[in-house]
Amino acid sequence: MSILYAMQRANGDWFALDDKGSFRVPIFHTSSDAMVARSFDASMECFRPVELGAVALKNLCTTDEGKACFWLISDPLRKLSRGQAFDVSQLQQFIASGAERIGGPESRAL
Numbered sequence: 490m491s492i493l494y495a496m497q498r499a500n501g502d503w504f505a506l507d508d509k510g511s512f513r514v515p516i517f518h519t520s521s522d523a524m525v526a527r528s529f530d531a532s533m534e535c536f537r538p539v540e541l542g543a544v545a546l547k548n549l550c551t552t553d554e555g556k557a558c559f560w561l562i563s564d565p566l567r568k569l570s571r572g573q574a575f576d577v578s579q580l581q582q583f584i585a586s587g588a589e590r591i592g593g594p595e596s597r598a599l
Contacts, residue, residue, distance in 0.1 A: 493561070493584060494523045495549070496536035503549055504536045506560065506569055513558045514549065515569050516541055516580070526565035541584070550577055 494517045496504035505512035517523040523538035539545055550557050559580050560572030575583060 493518065493541045493580075494520050494538040495541045495545070495559075496523055496527065496533055497539040497545075498535050498537075501548075504533055508558070508570075511558060513560045513574070515560045515562050515572065516575075517562050517565060522562065522565040526562060526569060529566070530569060546577070546581070546584075 495514050498504075503514055505514045515526065517526065517538065520538035520540075527533040527536065527538075541549075557577050559575040559577075560569065561575060561583075562569060562572045564571075
């Protein structure tokens with residue numbers, strides 16, 4: 490099983506990027522990666538890394554009415570708009586498979 494992290498505020502709001510009218514939640518391989526990305530993006534200032542386990546993922550999908558989309562950020566030093574896109578089912582499969590760090594030609598920018 491792979492552990493991933495997303496950014497959440499104390500009030501329960503999740504950090505998301507605008508992707509041409511829809512929203513994508515950036516997810517990170519480690520909490521340290523999330524903190525590095527946060528240090529380069531002032532809009533993440535009030536957010537902290539939270540493990541994206543089954544309960545958090547369910548909460549996020551309930552909040553977004555099941556339309557949640559994600560960006561897997563392989564390099565937190567790059568723009569947050571560069572990452573691999575995942576929908577909920579793909580993310581669940583990725584977490585369950587315990588996939589290793591990825592990033593490469595399949596990563597794209599907005």
